[in-house]
Structures are given as C-alpha cells and as structure tokens.
Amino acid sequence: MAATIRDIKNMTGLSLATISKYLNGGNLLPENREKIEEAIRMLHYEVNEMARGLVTSQSKTIGVVVFDISNVFTGTVLQYLGEYLREEGYAAMICDSQNDPVLEEQNVRFLLGKKVDGMIVMPVAQDPGFLEPVLRNHIPVVLMDRPLKDSRLDCVKVNNREAAYDAVKLLADHGHRRIALISSDTVITGQERLEGCLQLLKDRKIRIPRSYMKVGDHSIGHGYRSMQELLKLKERPTAVFLGNFEIILGAVMALNESPYQCPEDLSLIGFDDLIISNLSKPKLVLVVQPLRKMAEEAVRLLLKRIDQNRNGTDKEDGQYEHEILVLPAKIAEGKSIARCG
Amino acid sequence: MAATIRDIKNMTGLSLATISKYLNGGNLLPENREKIEEAIRMLHYEVNEMARGLVTSQSKTIGVVVFDISNVFTGTVLQYLGEYLREEGYAAMICDSQNDPVLEEQNVRFLLGKKVDGMIVMPVAQDPGFLEPVLRNHIPVVLMDRPLKDSRLDCVKVNNREAAYDAVKLLADHGHRRIALISSDTVITGQERLEGCLQLLKDRKIRIPRSYMKVGDHSIGHGYRSMQELLKLKERPTAVFLGNFEIILGAVMALNESPYQCPEDLSLIGFDDLIISNLSKPKLVLVVQPLRKMAEEAVRLLLKRIDQNRNGTDKEDGQYEHEILVLPAKIAEGKSIARCG
DNA sequence: TTTCATGGGTGAAACGTTTCGCTCTATGTA
DNA sequence: TACATAGAGCGAAACGTTTCACCCATGAAA
Secondary structure, eight states: OOOOOHHHHHOOOOOOOHHHHHHTTOOOHHHHHHHHHHHHHTTOOOOOHHHHHHOOOOOOOOOOOOOTTTTTHHHHHHHHHHHHHHTTTEEEEEEEEETTHHHHHHHHHHHTTTSEEEEEEOOSSSSSGGGGHHHHOOOOOOEEESSSSSSTOOEEEHHHHHHHHHHHHHHHHHOOOOOEEEEEEESHHHHHHHHHHHHHHHHHTOOOOGGEEEEEEEEEHHHHHHHHHHHHSSSSSSEEEOOOOHHHHHHHHHHHHHHHHHHTEEEEEEEEGGGGGGGGOOOOEEEEHHHHHHHHHHHHHHHHHHHHTTTOOOOSOHHHHHEEEEOOOOEEEEEEEOOOO | OOOHHHHHHHHHHHOOHHHHHHHTTTOHHHHHHHHHHHHHHHHHHOOOHHHHHHHHHHOOOOEEEEEEESHHHHHHHHHHHHHHHHHHOOOEEEEEOOOOOOHHHHHHHHHHHTTTTTEEESSSSSSSGGGGHHHHHHOOEEOOOOOOOOTOOEEEEEEEEHHHHHHHHHHHTOOOOOOEEEOOOHHHHHHHHHHHHHHHHHHTTTOOOOGGGGEEESSHHHHHHHHHHHHSSSSSSEEEEEEEEEHHHHHHHHHHHHSSSTTTEEEEEEEOOOOGGGSSSSSEEEOOHHHHHHHHHHHHHHHHHHHHHHHTOOOOTSSSOEEEEEEEEEOOOOOOOOOOO
C-alpha cells in the first residue's frame, strides 16, 4: 500500500542505489535531486524504518525502562531524556515496569528484540541479572537514579547519603532532637538516604526511640500510616524527615487530617523536587534533585558508549571502565521548619 | 553477532520454515521442538523484530503521542494504556510533544516510519491536519481527551461541559453568587468546561463582572497570577472554579501565600483527578475523570479498528462510522466549599 | 488395492532498504 | 595527446524473518 523506494525508481528512472544515496544525504545532480523530491511528494513516500534497521542493524532508538511511569519524578525525567535524545537524532521507546521485576525483565527483552541502540534504565530489581541479555549483546546501558552492583554498568545518580545527612543536619541545627524518619529501605536510594540520616544522628549524638524510625516501602500508604502513628505517640517528635515523594504525599495527607500544624507542632523536610510540593501549606523545605542535569548526563554517557562500541573501542572482554556519576542534590528553601526549644 | 534463525537451522538440521513455524506456535514433532528449544537456549536466540516486521508489515506496537509527558494526568493515562495494551500483546511507543505542534507532527511521522499498527493521540494541535499522513496510510487512530474536527477520527473523552456545569452548580447550591472562573480556552477541553460554567451562570441568572473571568492558557502561571488578581479585588469572589490541574496548582500556591483561608474566605472546586490534590489543605472538591476507563476504552476501540482493517471491513473509501465515546466525570467530595450567606 | 486426507516438513521468494564494487563521463594535469 | 582523478550513477547481494506452494509418509475410507 505505502510507497517504496521502488516506486520512486519507476517514477524517476533512477536506480535504487541513487535514491538511497539521496535519502542518506549523498551528492546528486541537482536535476535528479529535483526529480526524487518531486516523486517523494507525489507518492507521500516515507522511509520504512524496519527495512532500514534490518540492514543497518541500528534503529536510532533508545529504550527507556522506568520503574513507574505514573509518578511525577519519572515523568519529568522522561521529558528531559526525550528532549536530549531528540537533539541527538534519537527517539525514545519507553517501557513501564510498574514496579514489577518480572515486567521489567520482559521490557528489557522486548526492547532487545526491537534492536534499540542503547538503554536507559531506572530499575526495579536490586539484582542486575535481568540486564544480562543486554550486556551479552553488547548493547550499552546507563542506569539512572538507582545503581546496581555490577561493575559493567554505568550510572547517573544523586548523592543521596550526603543530601539526607544535610537535611537532618538542618533539623538538628534548628534545635530539634526528637527527630523521626519516614523512609524506605526497599530501594537503594531509600537505603542510602536512611544511612545519611542515621550518620548525622550518630555524629550529633542524637538518640531516637525505635518508634521514630518508620522504615517501609516508598508508598503513599506507608507515609500516611507512619505519620498517623507518629502523631499518636505520647512523646511526639518535633521534626520529621520524609524520604521521598510518595512518602511526603502520604505524610502530609495524614498531617492535614490531624489537628496539628506545620511547622508550629511539627517541622518537616522532604526529599524530592517536584513542583507539586508547592501545594502544601506551608511550603515544604525540600531536597531537590537536578533532574535535568541527570537526564543530560545519562544521554551524554550513553551516546558515548554507543560511539565507543561502533568504533570498536569496546574492549574485547567488554570491560571498559564504567562510570558512576554522582550529582549533588540541593536543599531548597521553604517554611516547614521551625526553631525548637 | 546475535544469533539468527539460520544458526538454529545449522544446529538442528531443520529448515528455516520449520523453525519459523515453531516461533509462531505451529505444530511440530515433540522431538524437533526439543531440539529447537535447546538451540535457542544455547545460542541465546531472540527474534529480530525488524526482520519480522518487515515481512509481516506489522509491529505489534502502538504509537502513543502525548501533549506533555511530565504531567501527572498524562503519566497516569500512560500507565493504564500500557497495562491494557500489554494485556493484548501490544507494546507502546511513547512520544512527547512538549505542547509543541511542530514536534507533534514530527512524532507522528516518526511513528509512521516505525510502522506502528495504530496510534493513540492526545493532541496539541487544534487542526487535524497533522494526522493526514496517518489516515492516508490507513493506520487507525484514536484520540484521547481532546477531540478534533475530523469525521474520520475516533475519540474517547469526558463530558467536560456537563461536569463543569455541575461543578458550578454545586457552588451556586451552596449560596455562592460571586463566582470566579479561572480556566483556559487554548485547548478544547478548557473551552468546553468554560461553556459549561457559563451555561449554569446563565440558567441561574448569575451575573459576574469581567474581572471574575480569568481565561488564559492551562498553566501554573496563569492559575497563580489569576488567583493573585482575584484576591486583590475590592469585591472579592466567594468561590472559584479552577479549570484544570495546572491552574489548581498555581491558584492554590497563590492562595497559600495570601492571608486568606479556604474555605472560610474562599470556596474552591477544581477539575482533574489527581491524587496529588490531597496534599492541599483542606482537601479539594474535585471533578474527577475516569482515567482508567478512558484508557481501557481507547485501547478497545483502537484494537477494534485494527481488526477491522485486517479483515478488510475497512470501507473502500476509508469512511467507517467514527465513534466519539463520552464518559462521565464525577464530583469527588472534599472540604473546600463553604456555605455562603 | 486404490484413493484421499492429514500432519510434518521443505525450498525459495518476498519484504524495503543499504552498501559494495563497478562503470561511465567529464575535468584537470603532465 | 594521453592519462589519472573525481563525481555521479548503477546492479546485485545482503539483512533475518515469514509464507507460499509443494512434497512425502502414514493411515483411514472406499
């Protein structure tokens, strides 16, 4: 049904090779160039990327696998990734793993079948096994946000530990000692942030009761329930660290439903930059991640690897030096922290 | 580098046709089936979808074009779409138009080149021209959220006009007569909602001053500035209708920065279901869209069209009856509306 | 015994490009 | 004048599948 290069050949009398040359930006007589353009217009010709991909065995497409597409963090990163990839002439093929490792593995295989030139992955699984097929095929991968323990994997992430440390420090510097933590340990970023928090508490010799440590998954539900529990305690905390966006959401909901006010009754600091948080009253103090920069670096790194692969710089054993890029998160001001004592 | 069907042939001694039959679920002697499976395991064989697509001229891939991927509305819809498509054995190829009609047109052409079997589009452009190439190639398209004036286009949307009507009615029923509207008219959904609002005001014979009508684009900025202006008026409104998610965001930010309280000083009702809105205090009364249902219907409709195409039910002139599916949005309770007077 | 259907298998053509190695012409140089 | 050189164009092979038409046993029905 759709026009092919062969139709153009018939219409112009030129050979397939010449037309292909035109399509890929080669030199032609102006006269022939004209003819081809005319034919393309007449026939509404569009290159069949499947055929092209079959012979070039590259698709100018990057696979992007995300743990949860419905989440604002992901959406924003996807936007930036798309922007930078497009600038470089690549398109993104996005797959959502819905926080399910099984789906994640399927996504990776699917993209492999689609012959993507590289992948950017924000993983669900903690184990790098699901990337084995990708590595075996020498398809470059860059992880984002969440590193995996495999020496062959590049990663772009944020200094979670240090940023969380600074966040809790800010609470301590405001005189708080009854500090509670609502965070997750199901995901590496959560673990790192937790470590940062605990390190500061240790450094400042701040002891907190077990009941102040609310460690679970990074869900709205966990944030909501944890905050409810904290507010019911006889010795309520005076400040709370909220480990990620979903937790913030849940916790603020619970707080809003309670009679307590922020920051009069409770100071808050949260982790994750999302414009949405402006909705809360008062405006939250937030640890913000440089999402745009992260996307930019991920694309840059991936394209570098693809280039290295093509030029055979790829070491025989596939073991080039992997890069772990750690970008700094910063604390953005707000009004959710009150001086204590 | 990667293994092909030919390697399997060499390893098993079977013919290409037989192996292909296996891959596509045909009948084989158990013995041969065994052999092939063994070979696939040994060689880490994966089907090359480009080659397959080239000959079948279908990709089992659906192109999804969205106006803005960073937005929660979009993210949620994408999640549901992905879920339903996957269930039916299709994958999604997602393109972000970043609210730019030029990018949108490029996206459509790109997906066409990728030979997607169909498209789901949440359009930026008001003019259906950019879909011409798709229609010409007889690729089915289903629009979501925003219909376009073209009799060949199916669409799944929400009853914006009626829902907005009911929303303002709720304000009126609480005794409000000084009702302001912050909405957009740059997008069809905004226009419909605005019409609904105005219709109710007319039916109830409520006259509002020009300064209560804040019509602009659907951006955080417009919501923010409009709310600031409303709060500065000598005769402040007692209730405000907020036309979409971004406007809610901006307006609530402005209100939070002001000395005024919701709902004591100002009642609010907003349009768009997003869990995020729970963050606001008090909880907003919202018009919620049945996003999951919309995604489900869009997929169902698209797959029906694809099927019709294959079975040649596609009328010669490409003019089958198009469907506009209008789903009901509902009002969800909250505490942001006070009785007035 | 003949006929016929059936199930498992095969070889080769097709899909729509790119690319390799070649030819031809025109131009500039020795 | 002879000769190299470069530019433009060409034919054919390749990419990795699916699918069409056909073949050969086997076994049941006539």
